[in-house]
Every structure is written in C-alpha cells, then in structure tokens.
Amino acid sequence: MFNCKLVGCEHVFRNVHSYVQHTKLHSNVPNYQYQCGVPDCSWRCRKHTGLQIHMYRQHRSNPQTAGSTLPDTSALPTNAPLKCLVEVCAFKCSTLASLIGHLKKHISGGLETRCPFRDCDCTFTNVSSFASHICRKHRSVEDSVLNDVVLDRSIATEPLPGTSQSYSEPAEEHNEPQMPLVVDENLFFQNLTLFYLKMQSKLLLPATTIQTIIDGFQSAHELGLSNSLNILNEKLKELGIPQATISSIIEEMNREDLLSLYNRERLNTDAKRKAAFKESFNYVHPVPLLLGNDDDDKECFAQYIPMHETLVTLFKNESLREQYTMTRSQPSADAVYQDVKDGEGFQRNPVLKADPSSLGLILYQDAFEVVNPLGSGKKKHKVLAVYLTLTDILPYNRSSIDQMQLVLLCREQDFKYFGVNKVFAPLIEDLKILEQRGILTSDGNVLKGSLVAIAGDNLGSHSIGGFLENFSRSIWFCRYCEVCRDEFLANPILCGTKRTAQSYACNLQEQKTTATDSVCGIKFDSPFNQLSHFHVCQPGLPPCLGHDLFEGVIAYDLPLYIRHLVEENHFTYLQLNRCKNQFRYEGNDGKDKPADLSPSSNKLSGHAVQNWCFLRLLPLMVGDRIKDPCENEVWLIILQLREIVGLICAPVITEGQVAYLKVLIEEYIVTRTRLFPIAPLRPKHHYLCHYPSLIIHFGPLIRLWTLRFESKHTFFKQCARKLHNFRNLCKTLAERHQLLQAYLSVGNLFPPLVQAEKGTCFHVEDYNDRIRASVASCPFQLQSAVACNCVTVKGTDYRRGMYVLLQNTDDGLFMGKIMLIIVEHNLVIFVSEKHTFVKLCDTGVYCDQGVIQDKYVCIKHEDLLDYYPLSAYNVYDQSLIALHHSFPEAV
Known part of the structure; x- marks a missing residue:
C-alpha cells in the first residue's frame, strides 16, 4: 500500500503507478516535495521524475532487465574482483556491469565520480553523461583497460583488460499495467486553479497573457481530444459496436472532459478566476484607506490589510500552527540569548508574561523605489511598506519571505503629506484590540498579542519614532540616549542618559511649552506610544546590522585601515584587488565575492554581505604580506573589528560574551580615535556602543536585521515592472501580494526542515x-x-x-x-x-x-x-x- 503524505490528503493506492500518477495532482502546491509513498521510507525530492525513478527502482515488485550497450566482463577471472573508486565505499563485485551500475548510484546521490578506465580523467555528475561516455569511449579492447584503483590488489595482481562484447545491465522498466487513474474532480479543480493562481501571483503574468495561454492550450487540448475520439470511434466500429452507442460514448466523454469544462465555464475569464481564487483559498482583501485630498485636490489612498484577518488566516495553515507549538517547546538556557524571546523586552512584556500563549509581533517599515527612474521621475513611485512577522515562528524560518505578511502600502509622498498618525491609525487600533481582547482563531482559541519591536533603518525608525532625521547636522542623533554631538566628539565611548517613556513625555511637554520644533531630538509623539505595552523608548526600535555595521562602520573604517597599510608598503591596491579576485572562494562565500577597492574611494562599494565577507577573509588574502602582524596596531585593530563583528552576528550569545563585547567595542573606538584623529567618528560608531545593552533587551541582533525584510521588496519591484500598471500602484501591488499569500496558504509556508x-x-x-x-x-x-x-x-x-x-x-x-x-x-x-x-x-x-x-x-x-x-x-x-x-x- 502507498500513502499520499501531503497533509490533508488521505488517498491510499495499491500499486506504484497509481501513486505516482496521483502525486501529479499536487504539483502546484507551494513548497511541495514528492515523497515516497512507502510509510517507512524517508526519500523525497522536488521533481516528479525523481519520484518516478525512485519508486520504480526501489519499490516495484517485479523488476525487469533490458539490454544495454556497454562492454562486458561477465567472464572475469574469479581472482580479479573489482572495487569502487570512491574512498568511503567498500563495494566489491566481479563484473563490470555491477561496477558501472554501482557508480551510477554514486552519481545519482550527488557525488562527482571518475571514469573507472585507465588513462581517462573524465569526471561525471550526470548519469546519462556517464553512460554515454562509457558507450562511446570504452567499447573497444584497447580503450577499456581498467584503472589500477578499480582492481582489488589485495586479492588479484593481474590487470583486467576490457572486451568489445556486449552485456546486460539491470534496468528498470515500468512493466506494471498502467490502468487509468480515477481522478478526484475536486483535486483536479484545485490543481488547475492553483496553476492559474501561480501564474498570476508567483510568476506575475498579466491577466491578458494568462488568458492567451489558457485559450491557446485549450484549443490544442480540444484538437488532441478530437483526434483521440476519432481513433476511439474507429476502434469501436471495428469491434462491431452500434454507431448510436459510439456517439453516446463520445458525447459523454466530450461533456465530462474536466479541462474543457472548467476552462470554458468556471475559469474562462479573469474576473471568474479571481472570484474562484478568493472563494477557494484564504484571501484577505486589502482595504483602501482614504487619507484625504492633496494640494491638487486629488483623493489619496493607502492600502491596509486588516491585521486581525491576516492572523486568523495564518493560523488556518497547518505549518504555522506547528511552528507556534514548536516555539513553545523550545528550551531556553539561563544567561544565553538565542532569540528575541530571550531578551528582557520580551520577558518583561505584561501581555506575553501573563499569558504564554500570546503572540509576539515584529513590524518592519521601509520606503523603497519600485522602479529606478531618473530626472523628474525620481521618487515618483517610491512606496512605504510595512510587513509583519511573529516571534512564534522558529528563527531560521522567520527569515523566509513567504511567511512575512503585508500590513500597509502607501506612497511615500502621501505619507509625508498626511503624516504618520493618519497613515498608521487603523494599524494602531488593531494592535490595541489585540492587546486587550485578542483574536478568535478558527479552532475556537482566543489569542492575545503584543508588539515587540519595529525594525527598520535609522531614517525610518526615527521617522515613526518622532525623532529628528538629520544625522549629519543634528545635535541630537541617538534614539537610545540623550547624548549631544559635542559630548560624543569629546568622549566617543560616552553613552548619555538613557531615554525612557518618562523622559520622552517630559521632552514633549517642554516642546509644547517652549513652542520649539524639537527638544532633545524629539519632534512629535509617536502614534505607537498609544499602545499599552509598547513604547519607542523601551527601546522598541532595534538597530539594523546591515546599515549600521556593514554599510556603516566597516564600509568607512576598513578603507581607512587599508590605505594606511598601503602607505606602509605592506601591499598595493593592485596587489590587494588581484589577491581578492584570484582568491578561490568556497561554499557560501562564493555567492558574495567582495567588490574591488578603489584608491580614491573612502568607502567600500559592496553591499552589506559583501563587506562582511571581505572583512572575514582579508587575513587569508593578505595576511602573509603584513610585516610584524603582532606589533602593527592598524592590523590588530582590523582583527579586533573582525572579532566584534563575529560576536554581534552570533545567533547564540552568552552574558559573558556580551560583557566581553562591551569591552571590545570601547577599546576599538578609543584605539581608532587615537590612531586616526583626523578621520571623524560617525553616529553609527556611537550606536555600536549601545549594542551590548540592546542584545540583552532584544536578544541576538542578527534575529532582527532588516536585510531579509528588504528581500520582500523584490516581489513588489518585479510586480510593477512586469505589469506596467502605475494608475493605482499601491492597490495593484497589494492585491497581487494577497493573491500570492492565498496561493502560499494552500501548502507549507516554510521549506521542509x-x-x-x-x-x-x-x-x-x-x-x-x-x-x-x-x-x-x-x-x-x-x-x-x-x-x-x-x-x-x-x-x-x-x-x-x-x-x-x-x-x-x-x-x-x-x-x-x-x-x-x-x-x-x-x-x-x-x-x-x-x-x-x-x-x-x-x-x-x-x-x-x-x-x-x-x-x-x-x-x-x-x-x-x-x-x-x-x-x-x-x-x-x-x-x-x-x-x-x-x-x-x-x-
């Protein structure tokens, strides 16, 4: 018996063929993996052909043999056994057929394998290429002498020549009677609808293109069906069946053809397909939010996706419920920070502390360009997006963009015109209800929740937090403490008085009394402070490692140190770039090769992860060129920066390491100031001083960095570029995204473990x-x-x-x-x-x-x-x- 292992599908089949055919009905389910139907077998893959090969090879009752065209050594001397080329393998056999078949298994398993014949250095990662090579190159005697490595010298001492005879290799033929599979109409309709939804939401095809594809394939299908029915008509005539009966059979087959039935009726237009999507899957409608009229007396709208409906829909998904359960069974160790839940901010939250079943919410906000216009079009289509994720998802799955939910889309110019209070009003109301009453899930449970953090870059965080946004000129530039620029320059490791909800309120009161634009860097009261258990000065606005560290401190400090080493004649820029470009990157490092460093540039030109990779591998590139490395202070400060980055980016960090990190950061800033007094420190150096306390509050900061959230922008950028519809951009993007979430909700939101x-x-x-x-x-x-x-x-x-x-x-x-x-x-x-x-x-x-x-x-x-x-x-x-x-x- 073969069981379908997709959650919710309980079909059981008696033979391999029926099971393999059935799995095709799940081919459009998101993140679907084809799994072996045998209950105890753990084999799985992403392609249907892989499943087919595995099932027929491993779980078919009557394997057959078929002819092949490889050299034969079936008549080998008994004293000359063969052994596998692979070091870890102990396989031995007495025929070349068995050896070739065994090597194919290694290749199928993903191992690069050498040709077993002497003086042939070819290696293979593809089975068909290997078989073709053996057939073409090693059929004759003179070309088929086996490599000495293949011969087991512990038993035999004579080399084994090949011959030009043919031999039979075991092969798998699908010899089972392939009876027609009874298709479940509901499964067929779901698979077809998912395919159309996939084209519209995942592949982002315009509706007109999808309609053209459907019409074209439907016409081809009807022609093919007509030809099949004509053949059936002739065969039935030969059997002597009356024409009236034949006509009745053909008419019924035409009428019951599922593809034509749905394509010509229920799914024949874009409007009907969208209605089917929304009816069949978990679709949350975007709600247009009227902001008001702008200077041109034009009505302006933002698109808000009701957060309560989003959360209720999320908990209908089995994979998310599993994540929710698993996060509550994860053990936590004392004095160790592994996730946001280990931070003091989460532990002290009254809602989350009183009810362990409550949800922890993380918001992310950022403005981005959906296109890259020049000149007068610049910033015309810049959009502010707000995304949502949960602390109730395991950390490694939280970085998946599929589970990130859209909350709000608004044109940036509308956001600046109408203000933060107007745009975020419905979100604030939903967050208040979630804190006080909670949501009712489909299984009848009431879940409360609380906002834990609002991630974003410095500009965005200051914008919604009510702080000044001018970092280069403002006296007050820190959202974590009340330190002014003069104090920072005089004592770079000084952290001012910590900002609190009380000091924030006092500064606002003073601002109103004195009628000034800002007091201590605060311009207005953030609307998120209306929540009972969240305040931007808790702190509630975590830093971003990508912007502060990799595109800030590292991007500006490392070129400074390299210029000094070049001036000391340790190496030249040409030598450094040559070493970097000729360096053989291994594993994941090959995906983020550092950018070239220009002598005239004061900043690294790479993106955040490229700069990270450059700092990590710099000792391997030029470490041998440094004279007296243990005495050179500039080289030592580079190594110190590497150590600081290693601690900050650690997914698990202890209290002792946090204390050590604080010492390292202070030493680094003092040494940098002493070695390079002319090069001014930046506000991001000051933020670095807050990182140890922020780790204690938020947990490992790598869990909240914004680069994974920024990857979510890619969907909206591709959507705008492919659809070419800018009439009501936010509405178009929001609807497409919600269709995508409806599609993803059918399957697993997360990739397999x-x-x-x-x-x-x-x-x-x-x-x-x-x-x-x-x-x-x-x-x-x-x-x-x-x-x-x-x-x-x-x-x-x-x-x-x-x-x-x-x-x-x-x-x-x-x-x-x-x-x-x-x-x-x-x-x-x-x-x-x-x-x-x-x-x-x-x-x-x-x-x-x-x-x-x-x-x-x-x-x-x-x-x-x-x-x-x-x-x-x-x-x-x-x-x-x-x-x-x-x-x-x-x-």
Whole structure:
C-alpha cells in the first residue's frame, strides 16, 4: 500500500503507478516535495521524475532487465574482483556491469565520480553523461583497460583488460499495467486553479497573457481530444459496436472532459478566476484607506490589510500552527540569548508574561523605489511598506519571505503629506484590540498579542519614532540616549542618559511649552506610544546590522585601515584587488565575492554581505604580506573589528560574551580615535556602543536585521515592472501580494526542515571499515536511511568536504570534515573525520593541526557546537578556516 503524505490528503493506492500518477495532482502546491509513498521510507525530492525513478527502482515488485550497450566482463577471472573508486565505499563485485551500475548510484546521490578506465580523467555528475561516455569511449579492447584503483590488489595482481562484447545491465522498466487513474474532480479543480493562481501571483503574468495561454492550450487540448475520439470511434466500429452507442460514448466523454469544462465555464475569464481564487483559498482583501485630498485636490489612498484577518488566516495553515507549538517547546538556557524571546523586552512584556500563549509581533517599515527612474521621475513611485512577522515562528524560518505578511502600502509622498498618525491609525487600533481582547482563531482559541519591536533603518525608525532625521547636522542623533554631538566628539565611548517613556513625555511637554520644533531630538509623539505595552523608548526600535555595521562602520573604517597599510608598503591596491579576485572562494562565500577597492574611494562599494565577507577573509588574502602582524596596531585593530563583528552576528550569545563585547567595542573606538584623529567618528560608531545593552533587551541582533525584510521588496519591484500598471500602484501591488499569500496558504509556508535532493538507500555494508565502525558506535537506529553528499537543513547547505564545529577545548577547536551524510526522515547525521584547529594570533583564523586518530565520528545536526558549515582554504601551505561568527562558550 502507498500513502499520499501531503497533509490533508488521505488517498491510499495499491500499486506504484497509481501513486505516482496521483502525486501529479499536487504539483502546484507551494513548497511541495514528492515523497515516497512507502510509510517507512524517508526519500523525497522536488521533481516528479525523481519520484518516478525512485519508486520504480526501489519499490516495484517485479523488476525487469533490458539490454544495454556497454562492454562486458561477465567472464572475469574469479581472482580479479573489482572495487569502487570512491574512498568511503567498500563495494566489491566481479563484473563490470555491477561496477558501472554501482557508480551510477554514486552519481545519482550527488557525488562527482571518475571514469573507472585507465588513462581517462573524465569526471561525471550526470548519469546519462556517464553512460554515454562509457558507450562511446570504452567499447573497444584497447580503450577499456581498467584503472589500477578499480582492481582489488589485495586479492588479484593481474590487470583486467576490457572486451568489445556486449552485456546486460539491470534496468528498470515500468512493466506494471498502467490502468487509468480515477481522478478526484475536486483535486483536479484545485490543481488547475492553483496553476492559474501561480501564474498570476508567483510568476506575475498579466491577466491578458494568462488568458492567451489558457485559450491557446485549450484549443490544442480540444484538437488532441478530437483526434483521440476519432481513433476511439474507429476502434469501436471495428469491434462491431452500434454507431448510436459510439456517439453516446463520445458525447459523454466530450461533456465530462474536466479541462474543457472548467476552462470554458468556471475559469474562462479573469474576473471568474479571481472570484474562484478568493472563494477557494484564504484571501484577505486589502482595504483602501482614504487619507484625504492633496494640494491638487486629488483623493489619496493607502492600502491596509486588516491585521486581525491576516492572523486568523495564518493560523488556518497547518505549518504555522506547528511552528507556534514548536516555539513553545523550545528550551531556553539561563544567561544565553538565542532569540528575541530571550531578551528582557520580551520577558518583561505584561501581555506575553501573563499569558504564554500570546503572540509576539515584529513590524518592519521601509520606503523603497519600485522602479529606478531618473530626472523628474525620481521618487515618483517610491512606496512605504510595512510587513509583519511573529516571534512564534522558529528563527531560521522567520527569515523566509513567504511567511512575512503585508500590513500597509502607501506612497511615500502621501505619507509625508498626511503624516504618520493618519497613515498608521487603523494599524494602531488593531494592535490595541489585540492587546486587550485578542483574536478568535478558527479552532475556537482566543489569542492575545503584543508588539515587540519595529525594525527598520535609522531614517525610518526615527521617522515613526518622532525623532529628528538629520544625522549629519543634528545635535541630537541617538534614539537610545540623550547624548549631544559635542559630548560624543569629546568622549566617543560616552553613552548619555538613557531615554525612557518618562523622559520622552517630559521632552514633549517642554516642546509644547517652549513652542520649539524639537527638544532633545524629539519632534512629535509617536502614534505607537498609544499602545499599552509598547513604547519607542523601551527601546522598541532595534538597530539594523546591515546599515549600521556593514554599510556603516566597516564600509568607512576598513578603507581607512587599508590605505594606511598601503602607505606602509605592506601591499598595493593592485596587489590587494588581484589577491581578492584570484582568491578561490568556497561554499557560501562564493555567492558574495567582495567588490574591488578603489584608491580614491573612502568607502567600500559592496553591499552589506559583501563587506562582511571581505572583512572575514582579508587575513587569508593578505595576511602573509603584513610585516610584524603582532606589533602593527592598524592590523590588530582590523582583527579586533573582525572579532566584534563575529560576536554581534552570533545567533547564540552568552552574558559573558556580551560583557566581553562591551569591552571590545570601547577599546576599538578609543584605539581608532587615537590612531586616526583626523578621520571623524560617525553616529553609527556611537550606536555600536549601545549594542551590548540592546542584545540583552532584544536578544541576538542578527534575529532582527532588516536585510531579509528588504528581500520582500523584490516581489513588489518585479510586480510593477512586469505589469506596467502605475494608475493605482499601491492597490495593484497589494492585491497581487494577497493573491500570492492565498496561493502560499494552500501548502507549507516554510521549506521542509530537511531537503536531500540526491541520495541512495543507505546500506552500511557498502562502505569502508571506518564508516562501518562509526555507524556501529552510533546510538541511532537507521532503518530506512538515505546516504547523500549534500543536504539542506533549516535552510543551510551542507556538503561533503565542509567542516562542522564539534567541540571547543583548551587544545583548540575540534572540527569534523564531512565524509558522508545520512538522512532518515528529519534526522541528519554527519559522518566526519575529526580534526584539531588552533587559532593563529597574527591572522585571527584557525589552522588545521591534523586528523585525530584514524577513525570517523557520527554526530547529529542538533548536537553540533554551531550550525554553520565552514570551508577550509589552502593558503600559505596550510588548511585555514575563517569563522563565520562567534560560537557560544557554553549552552
């Protein structure tokens, strides 16, 4: 029996063919993975063809053999067995057919595999390419002498020549009787509607284009159906069936054709399709918010998506309810900050503290250009967007843009004209109701909630917080303390009196009394202060690492230090750029290669993650060129900045590390001021001084950085560019987005916990002695495991050859080099070669000291010291690793 594993689908099938055909009806479900129908099998993939191959190969009762055109060595001497080329594999056989078939399995599992024949250096990652190569290049005797590595010399000493004969290789043919699958009409209609909704919301095709596609395919379908019915008509005539009966059958088939039935009636126009989308799926209507008339006496609207309806709709999704339950079962350790929930701001919130089932809300606001016009069109289509996410979603899933909900869209010029109070009025009212009465979910539960933070860049945060927005000239530039510019310049590490709700109110009262524009940097009372349990000075406006750190402190300070090193003749700009461009980036670093550094530029030109990557890998690029690295103060301050960034970006950080970070930041700013007194400090250097206290309040700041929210803008930019409709831009964008959320709500809002695209069934006897020994000592029961060379766990890619952190000791870091990955359902085990790494004080990177014993270790993904996989770089004839971020001392 084969069970459909999609949540909500309970179909059961008796044979492989019926199950494989049934899964096609789910092909348009968002984030759908084709899973093996056998209950105990953990195999899954994203493509239907992959499922088809797996099911027929692994779970078909009557496999057949078919002819092939490869060289035959079936008559091998018994004293000349063959062995696999792959180091970790212990497979042996006596025929070339078996060896070729086995190597194909390695290739299917994602492992690059060499050709087994002598003097052939070809490698393959595609099975068909490998089979074609063997057939074309190694059919004759003179071209088919096997590589010495393939011959098991422990038993045989004679080389094995190939022959030009043919042989039979096991092959899988779909020989089961393919009976027509009985199609569920509701499932068919849902799949067809999802396909049209996918074109409109995910692929962002205009309605006219979608209509053209539907009409074209419907015409082609009708022609194909007509041809099939004519053939059926002739066959039935040959069987002697009366013409009246034949006509009746054909008429009924025409009438019951599902595609024509829906395309010609229920889904034949754009209006009907939209009505079907809204009726069949969870669609939340945008509400136009009349702001008033502008200077041209034109009515201006913002688009507001009712937050209560959004939350109720979210909790109809099974995957979000699972996340909500899992966040409440996550253990928290004392003096360790892992998420927003560990911060003091969340812990002290009266609503969240009184009722642990309450929701924690995080808002994000930002203004962005949906197009990039020049001249008079500049800022014409700039839009202010507000997004919503929940602290009740696991941190690694919170970075997924699919779960981020749209709250508000408003043209920026309207926002500035009508003011923050007018635009945010309905949102404030909904937040008040959520604090006081809560929402009623579809399962009858009442959930209250409270606003935890409003993320954004400095300009946006000051704009909605009521603070001055001129950072370069304003005397008061900090939203966290009352420090003026003169005090900051006189004592850069000074933090002024902390802003509180009481001091904020006093400053507002003084402003009214004195009738001035601002007092202590405060212009007006933020509308969000109307909430009972939120205030912008709690603090409630977290910093953004991307803007403050990577595009601020690093972007301006690092060029300053590099210019000094160039002047000291450690290297030149040409040498630096050459080293950077010729550097062989590994793993995730290859996605964010740093931009070139210009001698005339005072700022790094790359984006935030590029600047981060540049700072991390700089010691590997030019570390060998620094003279007296342990004595050069400028080089040491670069290493200190790397350490500060590593701590700030850590997803898990302890109280002791926060205290150490505070000391490091103060030392850094004092040293920078002393070494470069002419280069002025910026307000972002002052914000850096607040980071330790902000980590205690908000938890790890990497959990609130805005770059993932900014990725959400991409949808609206693509939507505007593809639709070319700017008449009522906010309405168009809001409706398209809500259609997209309706589409996503049908499936899983989050990608699967574990994704192993390529793999083979794990049989421990197929592997070498070290893997066998490590698995034998492993306490896990592996009944239906899959062995693979790459896997994605919680959105992070792991590949064979990468290193994972195992343990931190006085002797150094123990890291495991991944040799094999074993996956069983959501359990991921790394079979690793254990290495010792020690930190080099002159570069701040870790150096490989060699393998610890000649054996492998098995470790679960959950037991890693840090989740992030690292790549080793061969530099200076050493294997070096630059950490991505700091790891916790103890959890």
